[in-house]
Amino acid sequence: MRVAEAWRVALDALRANRLRSVLTMLGVVIGVAAVVALVGIGTGTKGQIEQQVEGLGSNLLLVVPGRLEAGSAPAASTMTLDDVEAVARVVGDRDRVAATIASGETVRAGSRSAFASMQGVLDNTPTVFVRRLDRGSYLTRTDVTTGRRVAVLGAGTATTLFGDRDPIGRQITIGGVRFRVIGTFERLGQSLGVDRDSEVHVPVTAAQRLLGTERIDGLAIRAPDRERINQLSTAVVDTLTERHPDSDFSAVTQEQILGVLGDILGVLTGVLAAIAGISLLVGGVGVSNIMLVSVRERTREIGLRKAVGARPRDIGVQFLLEAVLLTTIGGVLGMALGVTAALLVDALSPVPAAITWWSLALAFGVSAIVGIIFGVVPAQRAGRLDPVVALRTE
Amino acid sequence: MTAAIVATGVSRTYDLDGVSVPALRGVSLTIEPGDYLAIVGTSGSGKSTLMHLLGGLDRPTGGTLLIGGRDVSGLTPGEMAKLRNETIGFVFQSFHLLARTTARDNVALPLVYRGIGRRERRARATEMLGRVGLSHRVDHRPNQMSGGEQQRVAIARALVTGPSVLLADEPTGNLDSATGQSVLALLESLNAEGVAVVLVTHDREVAARAEHQIVMRDGLIVSEADA
Structure with missing residues (x-):
């Protein structure tokens, strides 16, 4: 089966169950939106603070009492x-x-x-x-x-x-x-x-x-x-x-402050992204679930397709594309929602947000990968269905 | 001309929870191009199992089965699919049409798996719908058509790849008798053009129209008769 044809069939299947497709996508939409928005806020905050520290000038030296080490109390x-x-x-x-x-x-x-x-x-x-x-x-x-x-x-x-x-x-x-x-x-x-x-x-x-x-x-x-x-x-x-x-006395330069702040804010952004990533994972499980239901519902169709010459691979690809389509459409919508949310936060609250291309590319890539990972099992199940049993299913 | 399907001592045993249930116990049968054969038997006689084997949907557990000259025992599921696509056309009792798909795209479906482009698929499907007398139903969906029309669409789908054998499993089972007669007449006219037709039915009247009849009972052929 040609790939273009497989896409068409997958899109058609999603359209046939519009509400279900939208609800399934919602999990991915929310997950991706959360990743994009939170990473945006993390990146924006980091950028703002770095800008402020840089505003001090690269030749500024701050001298404070005590040792500047992790875990040491202020002196x-x-x-x-x-x-x-x-x-x-x-x-x-x-x-x-x-x-x-x-x-x-x-x-x-x-x-x-x-x-x-x-x-x-x-x-x-x-x-x-x-x-x-x-x-x-x-x-x-x-x-x-x-x-x-x-x-x-x-x-x-x-x-x-x-x-x-x-x-x-x-x-x-x-x-x-x-x-x-x-x-x-x-x-x-x-x-x-x-x-x-x-x-x-x-x-x-x-x-x-x-x-x-x-x-x-x-x-x-x-x-x-x-x-x-x-x-x-x-x-x-x-x-x-x-x-x-x-x-004890310590002297720190702007570069050192930037390094420490950068590390802290990097970890913070990572934690935010990870939390948001969990919701993306939950969305992926939802996709897997619905795809299994879809395979069961369309067992007769799978049987018929096999009878007229669909190979296990053709059927598998069809269902895999369906899952990937669900998550990538969800991913694009999620990116739009996430960018909107980040821009609103930036405009309406003192918290800054910056959208970076890498976070969008990552979110899209991850949503496609989620589709593949969570679509593989249902797709394999569909591909391996025995045509005789599938045709007999009511 | 080589035989389209040759079954020699074919058996099929199902394993149901560790109990082996023989559905077919050594059946030999040859289908030549242009044959018109009816397989008759009651429910449980093994006729459906035989039809699945002849159609390459299943593989025998014993004996040898050649479809289009190829021994199916060594074929992968993918190769079996290709063989079905090239050699066999299926007509089912319940039509098995894709519900949201037009008559033309239903007929074109086997060509999708043959890798033929959309334009040519549509042209061939339209032509085939013309041959079964449904030129006016090309863009209709199954729920907009009568049972007889739906079965004609299914027949067009079975024929679109130019198979050597058309396997029809109770093709008139869901149709009233007048519609059933016209579907049979269509199958017979196709047979006259050279396609082997295998009817699987429990209806003796339907079977009587075939040139050859095979009666099955308990997984065996119990009688063969020519009309």
């Missing part, structure tokens, strides 16, 4: 502003070394309040982290040295506290202490469901006084050039270890 920082000076001498440019002390605080303006991440920082933070202001100005070196109580608001915090009003020059309180707003940041958006615009930058000295501590949580260094970044990393960690012999 309490022993670093102070003196360490920042020492590291700045190693780097040779104090404008390239940013320091941070962070704490979650309630910020109030009049009757409104917002929970925000208070960042005690140096005046060089916008250059090291590449942050742009929306209004006003940033902290000055004098603000930092004198511990002046001035604040730069993240876009989210500014909106929550002041709505459409201009916050510049207004009073806010952080942990009950009064600060004056001197600037606001441009909006950053969200990542992994975290609002990055809920923050308040204040001079590190003011923050330390507010929190009653001398510590610094971490350093960020913008290295002069990429090539020497590992060398610089070692020098900085050595300097800090020399000053604090009992503490």
Whole structure:
């Protein structure tokens, strides 16, 4: 039998049982849609986070207390502003070394309040982290040295506290202490469901006084050039270890962060795809089931076809194509549904989604393979039917 | 001319749950081109088993069976299918037409398995429907046709491959007597054109029209008679 003819017969058989075919396909449609949508969301999230980390620049070095190893607990920082000076001498440019002390605080303006991440920082933070202001100005070196109580608001915090009003020059309180707003940041958006615009930058000295501590949580260094970044990393960690012999310090580059994040998000995407894959498998079992029913129902037809000259292979191919047709049509519909779902999620929620060609090709390929795998047994059963018995079946 | 089918001491034993049940116990029979033969017998006499063997749907458990000059004992199911396609035409009591398929495509079905293209299949099927007097029913489906018409479609399907033997299993069993007569007349006219016709029936009146009669009982041929 010619293949074109076999396709026609298979399509005809599916058409004859339209409702049943559609319901059988539904399992595959849902499975493929789930794979495409979830992989899309996983890929999109990964892409967004990588983009954000890349936005930090390839020559950024983050220095934190403790060891950055799987399973190690976060260490309490022993670093102070003196360490920042020492590291700045190693780097040779104090404008390239940013320091941070962070704490979650309630910020109030009049009757409104917002929970925000208070960042005690140096005046060089916008250059090291590449942050742009929306209004006003940033902290000055004098603000930092004198511990002046001035604040730069993240876009989210500014909106929550002041709505459409201009916050510049207004009073806010952080942990009950009064600060004056001197600037606001441009909006950053969200990542992994975290609002990055809920923050308040204040001079590190003011923050330390507010929190009653001398510590610094971490350093960020913008290295002069990429090539020497590992060398610089070692020098900085050595300097800090020399000053604090009992503490560990770690320096990580953007590449290392990307590597770790990439691994985590890759696993996450894989797990999502695997869960969705299970529903595809269930859909495949449904196809197998219906094909067995179909073989039984059409036993007489199989007998007749054999009597007029169909070989076991002809019959087997016919039923196999029917199963493959079910799953590939289901696969195409599932891809359409999955892409639509991913695009809707991307458009209507903060979760990003990206459709990749490989995930579509994979979903289609897998649905065809599911058809073959789950169609083989019914097809073999049909092909091996004894024509005498098949013809006698009522 | 070589015989279309030669059966020599053919037997067929079924194995039903470990019990062997002989359905055919040594039957010898030759069908020559142009023969008109009736196999008569009651239910359980072995006539259906014999017909399945003669049609290459089944293989004997004993004796030798040549169809179209080939010994079927060594053939694979695929080769048997090819042999049926080339040598035998089947007509069944219950017509066995594909329900959702037009008369023309039903008739063309054996040509599908011969690997003939759609256009030629349709042309040959249409021509064959003309020969059985159904030129006006080409695009009708089985449920739009009478029983007699359906059986004519089945006969056209049996003939479309140009077989040497036409095996008809109770071809008039589901038809009223007038329609049955016309179907028999059609088979006879085809026989006159050179196709061997084998009628399997329990109806003695139908069998009486054949040139030769074979009466079967308990898996054996008990009498042979020429008309």
